[in-house]
Amino acid sequence: MYYNRKIALHTLGCKLNFSETSAIGRILMEQGFQKVDFSDRADYYIINTCSVTENADKETKQVVKTALRTNPAAKVIVVGCYAQLKPEAISSIKGVSMVLGANEKFKIHEYIEQLEEQEKPLVVSGNIDDVSFYADAYSHGERTRSFLKVQDGCDYFCSFCTIPLARGKSRSNSIARTVEVANKVAATGVKEVVLTGVNIGDYGKTADGNNRTNENLFSLIRELEKISNIERWRISSIEPNLLTDEIIEFVAHSYKFVPHFHIPLQSGSDKILKLMRRKYLSKLYRERVEKIKATMPHACIGVDVIVGFPGETKEQFLETYNFINELDIAYLHVFTYSERANTRAVKMKETVPLAERKERNKMLRILSEKKKRKFYSEHVNTTRHVLFEAENDNGMMYGFTDNYIKVAIPYNETLVNTLQPVALTEISDFGYMKGTMHMEFSMA
Template identity: 35%
Template sequence: MPLDSQKTVCFVTLGCKVNQTESEAMAQLFREANYEVVNASEEADVVVVNTCTVTNTGDSKSRQVIRRMIKAHPESVVVVMGCYAQTAPGEVLGIDGVDLVLGTQDRMKVFEWIDRVQAEKAPQNAVRDIWDAETFEELPQLREEHRTRAMLKIQEGCNQFCTYCIIPYARGPLRSRLPENALAEAQRLVEEGYPEIVLTGIHTGFYGQDLGQGWNLARLVRELDKIDGLRRLRLSSIEPMEFTDDLIESIVSSAKLCPHLHIPLQSGSDEVLKRMNRPYDLREYRDLLERLRQRIPNLAVTTDIIVGFPGETEADHASTIEFAKACKFAGIHVFPYSKRKGTPAAEYPDQVLKKLKEQRVKELIKVARDSQNRFSSQFVGSSVEVLIEKVDAKGWALGHTPHYIQVQIPCREDGRQWSAGEFITIILSEHNLRLS
C-alpha cells in the first residue's frame, strides 16, 4: 500500500491498567495491518474508544467520551470496546454515530467487523455472551518508543462476585494465558529492551487455576526469574486469599521480584467486609501482612479502600482508620463508594450520604498521605536503585525504586541528559522524594 494511502487510527482509553494494556495491544494490531496510530486530536479513519464500567460514573463518562469523539470525527468508523461495551452493548449501539460495539473479547476480529460495517453501511454489534468465553484471548505484544516498564497480561476474568463490583459480568470467568505464550512474550519484551515487567490481570493471583498440569502464579514467577536480562519483575494486585505458601516462597526466593505488593483491603470493618462478600476478615488480613513482613524486610504494601459502603457506620469508619494506620501501608488508594447498577450493593438500604462520604474520604486520604510519607522517609540516607521512566522539560529524571517509591533526580552535573530505561543508584534524600 502506498504511504499516502495508509489508513489511520486513534485510541481513547478509560479505566484501569488492564484497559491501558489492551489498548496498547490493539494499537499494535492496527500497526500490523498497516495503520498509522495518531493522536485523538488528529483526523483518523478509525476511532477506538476503550470504555470502563466499574461505576455508574464510568458508564456516564464513557458515553460522554464516545459522543465527543463522534462529534470530532464525523467521517470515521467509531469502534467502542471494553467493559461498558460488554455489559451494555445495546445502549452503546443506540448512540448515534457508533459503528461497531466490540466488548472484551473477539478483538482479533476487529478488521472483519470493520469490513462488515463498511459493506453493509450499518452499525454492528459484535458482543457475545461473556460466559461463553473459555480461553484467554491472545493480543499482539505492545511496542513503545520509551521502553521502561511493560505490562504483561497473564489472566482474564473473575469468579468472586463482590457485591459492589460489575467486573465478573464485564470480563467473564477465570481464564489463564498459556504459560508458554506468557513466557515467550516476556522473553521478547526483554530482548526489545524492557528491563521491568509487571504481571497483570483481573484476578492475577488465581493464574493457572483453569490450566492444570501444576501451573499457578508461583510457578510462573519461578520461570520468569530465569529470563536473562530481566532486571525487575512486579506483581499487580493480588487478593489476600490468593497468597498460598507456594506463592509466598516464590516471592521470597525470587532474585528479580520487587519488594512491593498491592493487596486490596477494601474496608477495615469485618461487618462491611461481610456485606461486600470479601472472603477474609481483618485477622486473616493482618496475619498475612505479618507473615509477609517476617519473610521480606521493609516490604512495601499498598492497598485499596472503599469509603462509604452502604451501611458503613461511624464505628466502621473509625475501625477502618485505625486498621489502616496499624497496617503501615506504603500507599492507599482511597475510593468513595459509587453505586453500580446491576450489583447487589446498589440496592442495599442505608446508602451513605454524599457529604458524609466526602468527609470520610478526606480523613482517610490524610492517613494515606501520612502513611506513604512515613514509609518513604525511612529510606532517606540509604542507597537505592532507580529505574528512570521519563525526563521532564527541565532535565530532571523521574522514576521508581524497587519498593515503588517515586523519586525525582536533578539534572546531571556534567550536563548530559538522563535516559529513560537507565538504572542509576543514588543516596536517597528528602529532595528526591515526591512527598505528598
C-alpha cells in the same frame, strides 16, 4: 490490507485495559493500519472503556466528542468492559459507529471492513460465558514499563463488583505460552514488566474453568524470573487470601521480583467484609502484611479500600481507619462506593449518604499521605535502584525504586530506561523523593 488508513487508540481504566489496547493496536497494524496519537487526525478512533469508574458513560461520551472534533468523518469504535455491559446504551451515543464486546474486541480487524456499508451503529457482543483468553496482550511503547496480561476474568463475585459480568470467568494461558509472550516483551527492550490481570492470584485456570495441572501463580513467577533481559518483575494487585507464604518468600529472595505488593483490603470491618462477600477477614489481612514486613522490612505495600459500602456505619468506618492506621503499609487507593446495576450490593437498603461517603474518602486520603510520607522517610539516606522514565519535566526526570518510591533527579537523556543506584536524600514538597547519583550512602 489497509495501507494509509489511520487508527488512534485511547484507554480508560486499568493496567489490564492498557495491555489490551496495545494488543488491539498491534492486531490492526499487522493489517496495514498506521497508528497515530489520539489527538491526531485518524480514520478510526478506538476507545477501550472501563466500567469501574463512576462516570463511565460521561467519560466515554467525552472521548467520542474529542475524537469527532478532530475528524468529524471518522468512525468511532467502542470496546472494553463498559461496552460489554451496556452495548446498546453506547451505540446510542452520537457518533459511535461500532461497539464490540469482550471476545469480539480482538477480532476488530474482521468487523472493521463491515463499517463502510453500515449506516446504523454495528453492535457485536456475545455471551460473556463464552469468552476465550487472548494471550498476546502486553503494552509497549507508551511507557518504560510494560504491562503483561497473564490472567483475565474472576470467579469471586464480590457483592459490589461488575467485573465478572464484564470480563467473564477466571482464565489464563499455560505457563509455556505465557513465557513465550514474555519473551516477546523482553525483545522490545523494556526493563520492567508488571504482571496484570483481574485476579492474578487465581492464575492457572483454563478457559473451560478447569485447573491446569501443577500451574499456579507461584510456578509461573518461578519460570518468568528465568527470562533474561527483563530486569524487574512487579506483581501488581493480588487478593490477600491468594498471597501465599511461598510467594512472599520467593519475592524476598528474588533478584528480579521487586518488594512491592498491592493488596485489596476494601474494609477493615469483618461485618462489612462479609457483606462484600470477600474471601478473608481482617485477621488474615493483618497476617499477610506482617509476614511481608517480617521478611522484607523495606517492602512497599499498597492497599485498596472502599468507603461508604451499604450499611457501613460511622463506627465500622472508624474500625477500617484504625485498622489501616496500625498496619505498616505505604499508601492507599481509596474508592468511594457507587451503585452498580446487577450486583447484590445495589439491592442493599442501608445506603450511606453521598456527602458522608465523600467525607470518609477524604479522611482516608489524608491517612494515605501520612503513610506514604512515613514510608518515604524511612528510606532517606539509603540507596536504591531506580528505573528512569523518558519524560523531561522542566529539566527533571523521574523513576521508581524497586519498592515503588518515586524519585526525581536532574534530566539526563542517557539515563532513560536504565536502572541506576540513587542516593535518596530528602522528600520534596511535591511528595516525591529527591535523589543524587553519588554513591555516598550504603545500599539498604
